[in-house]
Amino acid sequence: MSNANAPAASPSARKLAEEKGIDLASISGTGPAGKITKADVENAPAGTPQPSPDTSAPADEAPAPDDAIAASPLAKRIAAQKGLDLSTIKGSGPGGRIVKADVENAEPGGSGGAAPSSSPANSAAPDTKSPSAMPMDGLEAPFEVQALNGVRKVIARRLTEAKQTIPHIYLSVDVHLDALLTLRGELNASLEADGVKLSVNDLLIKALARALMRVPACNVSFQGDDMHRYSRADISVAVAAPSGLITPIIRNADGKGVSEISSEMKGLAAKARDGKLQAHEFQGGTASLSNLGMFGIKHFDAxxxxxxxxxxxxxxxxxRPYIVENSVQQATVMSVTGSFDHRAIDGADGAQLMQAFKDLVEKPMGLLA
Incomplete structure (x- = not known):
């Protein structure tokens, strides 16, 4: 209900006075005919709270219980919307009066019990370094901010560049693995005295390198108006390190024996995990291999x-059920997907590389030649 005795004031002045808990009657207006302006309210000294509500109001305008607490009408309205108990909020206005900012900065938990509304734009910024300092407003889970290390920044930049600028084409094949596993077992038995133990990944590195030599159209890189075609296969192998994914390189993998690849890969992986790789050990490479089979991943696109x-x-x-010698048999099968830069490698060339890789794995004696 409007008050006929209220002093003349602009709407913005009334709103600001309400927010600051200032009694307009205590302010001298500088506007036309003594009208109170927004500037008058902004310049008003502290200590001019609005008078307490008139307890002689009619029954239909009787104050709510929270009205016994010194708070601006706007603060009371916001508290009601947010389900806050004014008795739990400390006022920062004149004489301890609760104002708008006090209510907006308050966290739920009073006797009101209503669900909180969205975090207001003017609320105090939380300490993003500490999970316990995050506002529990029901919209965002607590979190802490972690600055990106140098490796993660490079990964983010390079992978963003790759997805935004490289037109990827994906080609997948299923590879019968049993012959390779048998050969690996035989090789490990013969090399045990030398302290060499080959992994499946060591043999796959060799298979990719040999396949690139068979299909040189895929051992290339796109360089703007030029294309580089490489005469050897330097295989970058993805390794998970504490600082982030890194790809140490087996250089000239097509020309090395599988035992040499195995020993070199073990050394590079250990250095990667310890953060001791030198720049020349992970910069360069003509193609990459990423193996997530040890995590049980069936298929993915790199x-x-x-x-x-x-x-x-x-x-x-x-x-899996697999056709072996014209009959369905149970066999060890893995799915392999090649991602190709379509600017440099045509789909037919990529398909030939995948076929060459499949043949080398399924007839693995070719890896020892």
């Missing part, structure tokens, strides 16, 4: 590592 032209994504070997 992002090309620019400026390379392709990356091979290797899934887990698992028992």
């Amino acid at each position: 992002v090309i590592n620019p400026p390379q032209g392709m990356i091979l994504a290797v899934g887990a070997g698992e028992q």
